[in-house]
Amino acid sequence: MDWSVVLTFTYPQEAYMAKNYLESEGIETFIQDELTAQSGMYANAIGGVKLLIPTDKLEQGIEILKEGGYICPADLYREEEIKIVKWEKGMDKTCCPFCGSTNIGKKKDPDKIMVYILLILSVLFPIFRSSYKCFDCQKVWKYKK
Structure with a gap:
């Protein structure tokens, strides 16, 4: 069998x-x-x-x-797609740029490139990059200048 x-x-x-x-x-x-x-x-x-x-x-x-x-x-098990939002002066980071909701949270994810560099250098703490998640429309985004 x-x-x-x-x-x-x-x-x-x-x-x-x-x-x-x-x-x-x-x-x-x-x-x-x-x-x-x-x-x-x-x-x-x-x-x-x-x-x-x-x-x-x-x-x-x-x-x-x-x-x-x-x-x-x-x-x-699918990873959330992180959208890039262009940062402009005067933008309100307390609301979702997609639906306008204020029901958002800040996530801290390790930057993959920095994790590899730190592993090579044997440093134990990773550098984190912030992303945001809206709990109403379920979108995840990062601000970029």
């Missing part, structure tokens, strides 16, 4: 929860690399604890795991 990896987990107990859920729906499962993950900090090095199901039941297993909340739709 051919087996396919349907999900990977950091901790074996998470894999066992999904395993029990699939088996309650009548799908045979197998957990791989659980003991290696338990022996230390090796879970990420080996690719996590793997939950395998028969290849011929892969599509059915994925649908069952989606229904159970173990697999979320891909759009939940």
Whole structure:
């Protein structure tokens, strides 16, 4: 019988929860690399604890795991698109430039280039760049001069 990896987990107990859920729906499962993950900090090095199901039941297993909340739709993991807003004198930073709402928040994200430079130089603190998020229209933006 051919087996396919349907999900990977950091901790074996998470894999066992999904395993029990699939088996309650009548799908045979197998957990791989659980003991290696338990022996230390090796879970990420080996690719996590793997939950395998028969290849011929892969599509059915994925649908069952989606229904159970173990697999979320891909759009939940999509990164927010950050829009660039040209900064002009007199602009009000307390309201959204797209919908005019004042229900906004400031986010601090690490600048990726600075993170790489600081990692190379072995400095442990990243430089953060500010972005804004509107909680009404869900847009994320940065001001640029």
